[in-house]
Amino acid sequence: MPHRDLPYPRLEIDRQRAEFADAAVEDRFNRHHLPERSAQLKVSLLFCAAFYVAFGATDVATLGPGPLAWTMIALRVAVALVAAGGCLAIMRRPESVRVAVLAACAVEVVGMAVFMVLCWYQPAATAWNVMSQALILMAIYINIPNRFVYAVWIASGSSIVFCAMLLVQGYLKMDDQVALVLLLILGNALGYIGARRFNLAQREEFRSAIQLQQLADRDPLTGCFNRRVLQKGLLDAELARARRYGTALSVILCDIDHFKRINDTHGHAAGDHVLNEFGGLLLAMTRETVDSVVRYGGEEFLIVLPETDLDGAQALAERIRHAFCSIGCAVDLGKFVNATASFGIAAVPALDPDAPDTPAVLVETADAQLYAAKRGGRNCVRGVTVTASRMRSTA
Numbered sequence: 093m094p095h096r097d098l099p100y101p102r103l104e105i106d107r108q109r110a111e112f113a114d115a116a117v118e119d120r121f122n123r124h125h126l127p128e129r130s131a132q133l134k135v136s137l138l139f140c141a142a143f144y145v146a147f148g149a150t151d152v153a154t155l156g157p158g159p160l161a162w163t164m165i166a167l168r169v170a171v172a173l174v175a176a177g178g179c180l181a182i183m184r185r186p187e188s189v190r191v192a193v194l195a196a197c198a199v200e201v202v203g204m205a206v207f208m209v210l211c212w213y214q215p216a217a218t219a220w221n222v223m224s225q226a227l228i229l230m231a232i233y234i235n236i237p238n239r240f241v242y243a244v245w246i247a248s249g250s251s252i253v254f255c256a257m258l259l260v261q262g263y264l265k266m267d268d269q270v271a272l273v274l275l276l277i278l279g280n281a282l283g284y285i286g287a288r289r290f291n292l293a294q295r296e297e298f299r300s301a302i303q304l305q306q307l308a309d310r311d312p313l314t315g316c317f318n319r320r321v322l323q324k325g326l327l328d329a330e331l332a333r334a335r336r337y338g339t340a341l342s343v344i345l346c347d348i349d350h351f352k353r354i355n356d357t358h359g360h361a362a363g364d365h366v367l368n369e370f371g372g373l374l375l376a377m378t379r380e381t382v383d384s385v386v387r388y389g390g391e392e393f394l395i396v397l398p399e400t401d402l403d404g405a406q407a408l409a410e411r412i413r414h415a416f417c418s419i420g421c422a423v424d425l426g427k428f429v430n431a432t433a434s435f436g437i438a439a440v441p442a443l444d445p446d447a448p449d450t451p452a453v454l455v456e457t458a459d460a461q462l463y464a465a466k467r468g469g470r471n472c473v474r475g476v477t478v479t480a481s482r483m484r485s486t487a
C-alpha cells in the first residue's frame with residue numbers, strides 16, 4: 093500500500109542552482125529565512141550605498157571639481173537612492189520574497205552599470221577601479237543576500253563588461269590586461285565557490301530540520317501522523333478556521349474490529365501488517381494536502397476532514413470501510429487476513445453559528461459514534477452533526 097509519507101524527493105537540492113529542486117520547498121525555505129535575510133539585506137544596501145557616495149570624493153580628486161565630477165557624484169547618489177528605495181520596499185512588504193530579491197538585483201545591476209560609467213571617465217584610476225571591481229564582486233556574491241543564480245549572472249556579467257571596456261579603452265599594457273582578466277576570473281571563482289557552499293549548507297540544514305520534524309510527527313509503523321500533531325494544535329487550528337470562515341469540518345474516528353483476535357491468532361507481526369495496510373489505505377483515500385490522518389491509539393485512527401460536511405464524511409467512511417473489508421491484508425508470504433473496521437463521525441456543518449469552540453467536543457462525539465458502531469455489530473459507520481445547541485443523529 094503506498095504511503096503518503098515523508099516527501100524526501102521533494103527535498104532534493106539542485107546543486108547547480110544551489111536551490112531546492114521543488115519550487116514550493118524553495119519558497120518555504122525563503123520564507124523561513126526572510127526576516128533574517130531582509131534585515132541583513134537592508135544593512136548591506138545602506139552600507140554599500142554610503143560607501144558608494146563616499147567614494148565620490150575620489151571623483152573630485154581625479155577629475156577636479158567640475159561638471160563631470162558632479163555628474164559622477166550625481167550618478168553615485170542615484171545608486172544610493174535605488175538602495176534606499178529597495179530598503180523602503182522591503183520595509184513596506186516585509187512578507188514578500190520577490191520584493192527582497194528585486195531590491196537586491198536592482199541595486200546590484202544599477203550599481204554595476206554606474207560603476208562602468210565611472211571607470212570609463214576615469215581611466216587614470218584604472219588600477220584602483222580594478223581593485224574596486226574585485227571587492228564589489230565579493231559584495232555581490234556574499235554580502236548582499238540574493239538568489240545564487242542571479243548573483244552569478246550579475247557578478248560574471250559585470251566582470252565581462254568591465255574587461256571589455258578596459259580592452260576597448262586600450263590604456264592597459266598586454267601583461268596588465270592578462271593580469272586583470274586572471275584577477276577577475278579568480279574573484280568570480282572564489283565568490284562562486286563561497287556563495288554556492290553557503291547556499292547549499294543553509295538548505296541542507298533546512299532539509300535536516302524538516303526531516304527531523306517529519307520523523308517526530310509521524311508514526312513509524314503506518315506513516316500517519318502521531319498524536320503529537322494534535323497536541324501541537326492541528327484540530328484546534330482546523331476548528332478555528334471552520335468557525336472563522338463558516339466552512340464545514342468533520343472528524344472520523346475509526347478502529348479495526350477484533351484486532352486483539354488478529355494479534356492472538358496470527359501473531360503481533362501479522363497485526364502490525366494489518367495496521368500498516370489500514371494506515372496506508374486511510375492515507376491513500378484522503379486528500380493529500382488537505383486531510384490529516386492521525387494514529388490516535390493502538391488500532392484507532394483519527395481523520396480530520398476540513399471543508400467536509402456529514403454527508404461527505406459518511407461517503408468517505410463508507411468507501412474506506414468497503415475497501416478495507418474487501419482487501420485481504422498480506423501478513424506473510426501467501427497468507428492473507430480479512431479484517432473490518434468501524435467508524436464514528438462528528439461533523440460541524442458549514443455556516444453554523446453554534447459550532448463548538450473546543451476540539452474535545454468533536455473527538456468525544458466521534459468516539460461515542462464509534463462506540464455505537466461497535467455496539468451495532470461493527471463493520472459500519474455512525475455519524476452526527478455537532479453544534480453547541482443540538483446534536484442530530486443521522487444513523
Ligand SMILES: Nc1nc2c(ncn2[C@@H]2O[C@H](COP(=O)(O)OP(=O)(O)OP(=O)(O)O)[C@@H](O)[C@H]2O)c(=O)[nH]1
Nearest residue numbers: 347348349350351352353355360363364390391466
Ligand atoms: N500488532 C499490534 N497490536 C497492537 C498495537 N497497538 C495496540 N495493539 C493491540 O490492539 C489490541 C486492541 O484490542 P482491543 O482494544 O480489545 O480492541 P479489539 O480487539 O480491536 O476489539 P474491538 O475494538 O471492540 O473490535 C490490543 O491487543 C493491543 O495490544 C500495535 O502497534 N501492533
